[in-house]
């Protein structure tokens with residue numbers, strides 16, 4: 001049997017020993033006071049009753065202020081004796097409704113539904129293990145948050161969802177996990193807390209504690225709940241309820257503590273759980289500065305490398321960018337996630353906006369918002385014959401539309417692979433001879449857009465040829481090389497000559513060799529990366545040894 005005791009009624013007790021000169025231990029033994037409800041078992045309740053009986057007697061024997069203390073002690077006794085078995089669950093109320101989102105349930109669900117619908121064509125990926133999402137008011141960051149939620153696979157029955165974010169109001173020097181609440185409420189209903197897991201975390205390492213005040217006013221986890229509620233209600237294939245949550249807020253400058261948190265949390269990073277890390281990015285620089293700083297921080301997140309992310313955060317702090325208060329308020333939570341994934345997961349960038357993109361918002365002081373999906377297993381990227389045919393069609397249509405003076409067509413309802421961000425080269429041949437070839441190396445646009453843009457560039461912008469004419473179009477052959485998403489490697493053993501292209505980056509220098517380079521030369525792996533380092537990235541023959549190395553493949557059709 002579990003009882004609830006409203007400690008507001010006895011919160012005056014800690015004052016008693018001071019007034020009476022009684023040993024503090026008397027008043028504190030077996031009890032923990034705080035401005036909250038205390039859970040206690042039947043056994044504890046008996047201990048409390050015994051304790052208060054003793055206190056009552058002690059007070060009567062020792063006290064000069066007998067009358068006052070008798071009344072106090074009587075109130076306490078009554079509180080305890082009247083304690084009814086409490087079936088009522090503890091619900092953390094929606095403290096941020098009407099601040100970060102509307103408290104009107106109808107309006108809220110309409111707003112979230114329409115934000116999610118904007119990303120209906122997003123590629124849901126069965127390997128999604130974690131999301132990084134913003135937490136500003138929906139007006140500013142709802143669109144970016146929705147882009148992340150819509151990558152969650154719809155057919156997966158998650159056992160629990162971990163919510164990690166910064167503690168904006170309380171300094172914890174660690175993490176606080178909410179061991180008190182049974183539910184988190186929003187205007188759309190209640191979401192259950194996975195009490196078993198929160199208790200397990202609280203007992204796993206002293207770096208996890210429970211500090212009620214850190215959760216009371218905190219918005220960064222609460223604002224995620226309506227997205228989860230509507231996503232599961234509308235899109236989940238089976239369960240329509242949000243899986244139980246594990247709410248954790250973090251504030252510490254001690255990376256050793258973040259590493260301890262990561263160690264405790266890593267065993268939970270399995271197929272059955274989803275992690276959601278709540279963070280905004282640069283705070284308060286100008287629009288232009290935010291775009292620059294956030295792009296830098298975003299690339300560090302995408303690298304999946306916790307040390308690099310921390311180094312970039314620190315470099316940003318030293319950079320002297322005007323009005324830059326932080327480059328990620330949830331930086332500690334992101335670092336914890338990256339320590340858990342340890343470079344073995346692929347971090348996909350989904351969308352960036354900042355508050356200056358909202359209608360009528362000034363661009364002098366903005367906050368940046370990124371969405372990322374952290375994907376397990378980085379499955380081999382392939383294209384089906386239908387997808388290849390569709391890409392060729394997209395290339396041809398793009399050239400035709402350009403000849404007709406039309407802009408690039410906007411395509412919707414594309415499948416996952418065509419929305420992957422990868423590089424592409426488009427080559428045009430006419431009567432067996434090259435008629436233009438332009439490529440885009442980089443993962444900053446979806447594949448279908450890269451193909452449409454490179455087809456136009458190959459037709460009209462290759463400086464070696466005159467722009468293509470309408471008459472030539474009938475005998476043009478299109479060849480497309482799709483560069484698969486890059487994968488970080490830590491040893492040349494993972495690099496396969498002829499199959500992989502190599503990309504290296506050190507500081508702001510980078511260089512690459514396409515896979516087919518190996519077909520044209522007679523170099524060993526070491527020689528090939530040496531040439532790439534010296535001749536392409538300009539970091540010296542051995543510069544690749546301390547550069548980040550990535551591999552990719554080319555699919556030619």
Ligand SMILES: [Zn+2]
Pocket residue numbers: 135166168220279280329330
């Ligand atoms: Zn924040």
